[in-house]
Amino acid sequence: MRLSRYFLPVLKETPAEAQIVSHRLMLRAGMIRQQAAGIYSWLPLGYKVLKRIEQIVHEEQQKAGHLPLLMPTLQSAELWQKSGRYDAYGPEMLRFTDRHDREMLYGPTNEEMITDIVAAYVSSYKALPLTLYHIQWKFRDEVRPRFGVMRGREFLMKDGYNFDLTKEDALHAYNRHLVTYLRTYERMGLQAIPMRADSGPIGGDYTHEFLVLAETGESEVFYDSEITELTFGDRAIDYDDKAECQAVLEEFTSRYARTDETHDEAAFGEIPEERRRSARGIEVGQIFYFGTEYSEKLGAMVTDAEGQKVPLHMGSHGIGVSRLLGAIIEASHDDKGIIWPEGVTPFHAGIVNLRQGDAATDAACEQLYAGLQAKGLEPLYDDRDERAGGKFATMDLIGLPWRVTVGPRGLEKGVVELTSRKTGESEEMGLEAAIDRLAQIYEGIA
Ligand SMILES: Nc1ncnc2c1ncn2[C@@H]1O[C@H](COP(=O)(O)OP(=O)(O)O)[C@@H](O)[C@H]1O
Ligand SMILES: [Mg+2]
Numbered sequence: 001m002r003l004s005r006y007f008l009p010v011l012k013e014t015p016a017e018a019q020i021v022s023h024r025l026m027l028r029a030g031m032i033r034q035q036a037a038g039i040y041s042w043l044p045l046g047y048k049v050l051k052r053i054e055q056i057v058h059e060e061q062q063k064a065g066h067l068p069l070l071m072p073t074l075q076s077a078e079l080w081q082k083s084g085r086y087d088a089y090g091p092e093m094l095r096f097t098d099r100h101d102r103e104m105l106y107g108p109t110n111e112e113m114i115t116d117i118v119a120a121y122v123s124s125y126k127a128l129p130l131t132l133y134h135i136q137w138k139f140r141d142e143v144r145p146r147f148g149v150m151r152g153r154e155f156l157m158k159d160g161y162n163f164d165l166t167k168e169d170a171l172h173a174y175n176r177h178l179v180t181y182l183r184t185y186e187r188m189g190l191q192a193i194p195m196r197a198d199s200g201p202i203g204g205d206y207t208h209e210f211l212v213l214a215e216t217g218e219s220e221v222f223y224d225s226e227i228t229e230l231t232f233g234d235r236a237i238d239y240d241d242k243a244e245c246q247a248v249l250e251e252f253t254s255r256y257a258r259t260d261e262t263h264d265e266a267a268f269g270e271i272p273e274e275r276r277r278s279a280r281g282i283e284v285g286q287i288f289y290f291g292t293e294y295s296e297k298l299g300a301m302v303t304d305a306e307g308q309k310v311p312l313h314m315g316s317h318g319i320g321v322s323r324l325l326g327a328i329i330e331a332s333h334d335d336k337g338i339i340w341p342e343g344v345t346p347f348h349a350g351i352v353n354l355r356q357g358d359a360a361t362d363a364a365c366e367q368l369y370a371g372l373q374a375k376g377l378e379p380l381y382d383d384r385d386e387r388a389g390g391k392f393a394t395m396d397l398i399g400l401p402w403r404v405t406v407g408p409r410g411l412e413k414g415v416v417e418l419t420s421r422k423t424g425e426s427e428e429m430g431l432e433a434a435i436d437r438l439a440q441i442y443e444g445i446a
Contacts, residue, residue, distance in 0.1 A: 001347065003380060003382045003384055006380070007043065010398070020330070022326040029337065053325065073137050074106060107136075114132060115298040123301075125302050128164055131163070137154055137157075139154050141153055151323075157319065174315050178287060184319065185210065188344050189332060189342070189344065192210035195257040196253070212282045219282070221257070221259055223279070224255040293314075300314075337396045337397035342441065346398070348401075352403060357385065364431060376439075403421065404417065415429055
């Protein structure tokens with residue numbers, strides 16, 4: 001992409017309405033525009049990151065055998081009356097009637113609908129295990145939408161639902177989700193810690209929230225500092241292997257880590273004092289096992305091997321896809337702007353031409369641009385007729401992990417400059433070497 005042809009409405013001023021850094025930076029970098037309280041347009045740069053995050057979520061879900069589908073945003077009230085949640089949900093649910101006076105709603109979540117789908121088509125235990133998920137817009141009429149995409153009213157969520165014959169199988173699905181979530185967040189450059197959470201009115205011990213530590217987080221959390229040393233990394237996992245998935249759950253949940261709702265002072269006190277931490281966190285996901293409640297109410301039954309009709313064991317598993325943009329920026333920025341982790345960056349590298357219109361620098365930039373594309377990378381070439389300072393400021397603000405600077409003085413020596421956004425360190429090298437270096441950096445990521 002050439003910046004002269006892109007739509008990147010960066011703001012010079014810091015928007016007054018934005019209280020936290022990620023919201024400020026998303027507005028300043030021209031990623032989003034508020035259309036109503038908690039409702040945003042995703043401008044090209046923001047949309048690109050959103051799509052990148054979606055793609056990572058899809059890839060990790062499908063590695064575990066979970067199947068994508070797409071349910072609508074609008075739902076009829078009927079299913080919700082069956083589950084009993086139509087009244088229980090309260091004013092957070094956006095309700096309306098269509099022209100035939102039928103009661104409708106904008107889905108805040110999809111347990112009812114997915115259970116109805118499975119009830120309609122699945123009748124034998126042989127079709128199990130089954131996990132279906134989608135990435136779809138949700139609407140929750142939050143009392144206080146705030147912090148930009150962090151707490152929106154319309155927001156994008158990945159929600160997945162497992163259907164299993166037994167509790168044991170459903171807990172295996174739970175563990176699979178835990179593993180997929182660890183991998184998903186790590187690919188986005190985030191450490192999201194699974195913490196024991198409140199299961200709310202559904203009850204049971206089986207729920208974990210994934211929290212990214214950040215001062216601006218809305219949740220209060222308590223944990224053993226040892227937990228922050230754990231990473232999943234690139235180890236192989238066999239998702240069909242129950243023991244292997246269970247071992248990961250144990251590894252990542254055996255140390256104390258809880259949100260304030262389940263915090264237990266006595267248990268916390270048993271950790272050596274120097275490892276006790278209390279902090280704030282951003283909830284970027286939650287997994288849940290809740291048994292047969294929805295399948296009983298909505299008739300999702302199968303015949304088991306003995307020919308008995310039994311209700312399916314279910315769980316639901318959510319990732320806050322649009323919120324993740326805010327969470328990543330909260331975790332990765334400096335006073336000049338965003339610092340995208342390589343896994344989610346909207347462009348792989350920026351090219352800054354220090355003397356636009358100069359035959360040699362223009363030619364070198366074109367060569368870089370084409371060379372990076374030939375390696376499967378997507379550069380953003382700042383080809384505007386602007387001063388170097390302005391170009392650098394834009395690149396720093398939008399946070400591409402790598403910048404290649406091309407100027408007449410360097411070209412005389414046969415070099416360009418490769419700069420890391422994160423460390424600020426620069427290195428001079430030949431043009432082809434810069435292309436090779438970037439290709440190497442993104443190997444296995446892009
Ligand atoms: N209002 C919102 N704006 C943006 N993301 C949200 C919002 N509400 C929930 N999410 C994201 O969706 C994920 C799954 O939602 P869920 O656990 O059902 O939400 P909650 O914990 O608010 O009840 C959450 O972990 C969070 O990351
Ligand atoms: Mg939650």
